[in-house]
Amino acid sequence: MGKKQVPSLVKDERLISRRRAQIVKAAVGLFNEKGYHKATTREVANASGFSIGTLYEYIGSKExxxxxxxxxxxxxxxxxxxxxxxxxxxxxxxxxxxxxxxxxxxxxxxxxxxxxxxxxxxxxxxxxxxxxxxxxxxxxxxxxxxxxxxxxxxxxxxxxxxxxxxxxxxxxxxxxxxxxxxxxxxxxxxxxxxxxxxxxxxxxxxxxxxxxxxxxxxxxx
Amino acid sequence: MGKKQVPSLVKDERLISRRRAQIVKAAVGLFNEKGYHKATTREVANASGFSIGTLYEYIGSKExxxxxxxxxxxxxxxxxxxxxxxxxxxxxxxxxxxxxxxxxxxxxxxxxxxxxxxxxxxxxxxxxxxxxxxxxxxxxxxxxxxxxxxxxxxxxxxxxxxxxxxxxxxxxxxxxxxxxxxxxxxxxxxxxxxxxxxxxxxxxxxxxxxxxxxxxxxxxx
DNA sequence: GGGACCTGAGCGAGCGTTCATTCGACTGCG
DNA sequence: CGCAGTCGAATGAACGCTCGCTCAGGTCCC
The missing domain is CATH 1.10.357.10 (Tetracycline Repressor, domain 2)
Structure with a gap:
């Protein structure tokens, strides 16, 4: 979204990379088990403790x-x-x-x-x-x-x-x-x-x- | 169906393995190019010169x-x-x-x-x-x-x-x-x-x- | 109340798979 | 030879389902 207002940016950045680390960790496990193609975004979301909606706050696409x-x-x-x-x-x-x-x-x-x-x-x-x-x-x-x-x-x-x-x-x-x-x-x-x-x-x-x-x-x- | 009369069986087997060889050849090319998961059965059918319907005469599933x-x-x-x-x-x-x-x-x-x-x-x-x-x-x-x-x-x-x-x-x-x-x-x-x-x-x-x-x-x- | 964060039902494209139908080749009868 | 009948290979529209992704609406804390 275009709502880039300055103040929260730093905090955002930190949160984002923490969340992304969570996602990566969960994804590694899943991709190992079932492979990238067979693992679904919903599963990744679940495994990282988010809903799909939230997952897509932190990533742009499955890739x-x-x-x-x-x-x-x-x-x-x-x-x-x-x-x-x-x-x-x-x-x-x-x-x-x-x-x-x-x-x-x-x-x-x-x-x-x-x-x-x-x-x-x-x-x-x-x-x-x-x-x-x-x-x-x-x-x-x-x-x-x-x-x-x-x-x-x-x-x-x-x-x-x-x-x-x-x-x-x-x-x-x-x-x-x-x-x-x-x-x-x-x-x-x-x-x-x-x-x-x-x-x-x-x-x-x-x-x-x-x-x-x-x-x-x-x-x- | 129960209509197993002997004569056509041999011919079938041959046709089937010839067709399968065709399919394998086409599939190798496609799988190489796009990978197994991204290649679709329709593409395999096309590449081997069949329609999807025909493809499924000779295979049971994508796997x-x-x-x-x-x-x-x-x-x-x-x-x-x-x-x-x-x-x-x-x-x-x-x-x-x-x-x-x-x-x-x-x-x-x-x-x-x-x-x-x-x-x-x-x-x-x-x-x-x-x-x-x-x-x-x-x-x-x-x-x-x-x-x-x-x-x-x-x-x-x-x-x-x-x-x-x-x-x-x-x-x-x-x-x-x-x-x-x-x-x-x-x-x-x-x-x-x-x-x-x-x-x-x-x-x-x-x-x-x-x-x-x-x-x-x-x-x- | 308002902003940051989260939710999950829902969308629609794309996929593997099916099946009613077509079509050409062959057979056998007149 | 011509015609009717049979077969089964080939077809592709249609189906049902899965999955990536969205968004309208929550919740919670200040």
Missing amino acids: DILFLVCDSVYDEVVSKWEKLLDSNLRGLERLRQVIESYFRVVDDLQDEVLVMYQETKSLSGEALRYVLEKEIRIKNVFEKELIHAREEGFLTMDDRQLSLAAHHILVVGQMWTFRRWAVQKEYSVDEYIEYQLRQLIYGFGVNEQAPDKQPVPQKEE | DILFLVCDSVYDEVVSKWEKLLDSNLRGLERLRQVIESYFRVVDDLQDEVLVMYQETKSLSGEALRYVLEKEIRIKNVFEKELIHAREEGFLTMDDRQLSLAAHHILVVGQMWTFRRWAVQKEYSVDEYIEYQLRQLIYGFGVNEQAPDKQPVPQKEE
Whole structure:
């Protein structure tokens, strides 16, 4: 409505974002359970403790809810992540910690990450671009760290490989949430993280020649 | 009706599966473009060259279409895959070829794989279980191959790691299609495959000590 | 009484699904 | 060959329902 009179604006803003947080929280649960399309606005309203009418005081459309969710998830991921990162580790240890922390945050915010990951594609045009932009920012963190490690002499990748590696880390994290009913039933977070770190850094741990074929000069174990 | 006279039955079956193939083909395109939920049955009918009425001669419900798609995709993946695999390579080379072939098939059937991967969760109960069952079968192929490579002495993983590795390969392949607007814009299939094979087998290619630093007596962690 | 906040019945567009009807091909009889 | 009869594939208007969204009217507190 056009009734923008100045005085109440500040209070409004605060209330609005508090309410929106409520809505986001409720929506995450519902979207997780039934998916964005099958969850109805009435259900979201109910779950956040409002009537539909009230819900629409704070959002413009159903898609707005999804956008709010996606938007807040990234911020939450990044802020939680940064809290785990203050150390002044260097080199490989640092890289390891950056990746592990990321995995742990994703695990912690599973529901949110999953919704965002699965439903991003339902956003349209500008909102989609905005959310993807945030994803790229996370990829860039890894890229920066990898470049760092390379400069310190731990890695030998070229730029293309490095960019792919950064993307790869990002996605491997998200994958933990994606098929979780299949994956998380079988493996624990710790096991998964341990495996992925090993996998990322050392690969399968291959013996180039099968040891029973010829005795290979083995390095330090 | 009770008018089951034998002659026309066979003809029916054939017609039905031909029509269904038509429907699946059209549906894959549409579901890719707009997603399962936003695509309407009328659109599917149009795209496959039928009226809605006719569409419903060959399917029972909208979900049936999705099920048909998912069902046929797995079969197609496996059959195309097997065609690339007849060689009698051994050891690491064999493992490499199995993985590369899988990636190539997934790339080839992008649209189908993507739909299946994204929309599987919209299937309900029995249909869902049926489709996941097929996915597990693919994972098992990798598991078998890894066990093979281990028996030949190329790998040293324990069973848990091996199971995770099999799952990991499966997912890395699917990832190629999943965020393709982001990934495939930047990297070619060949580049991606080459990177992933390297990554899987050798990891980042780490120098444990930075060469410019003094060699620190490193222990096992 | 008046403003801020909330309510939920109601609207209408859009959807999946149905079914009375059409239509072309085929069969068999004269 | 011509005509009547039968079949079943194809059609699309219509139906019933769901869901996103609105708005006229509450409630409550200052």
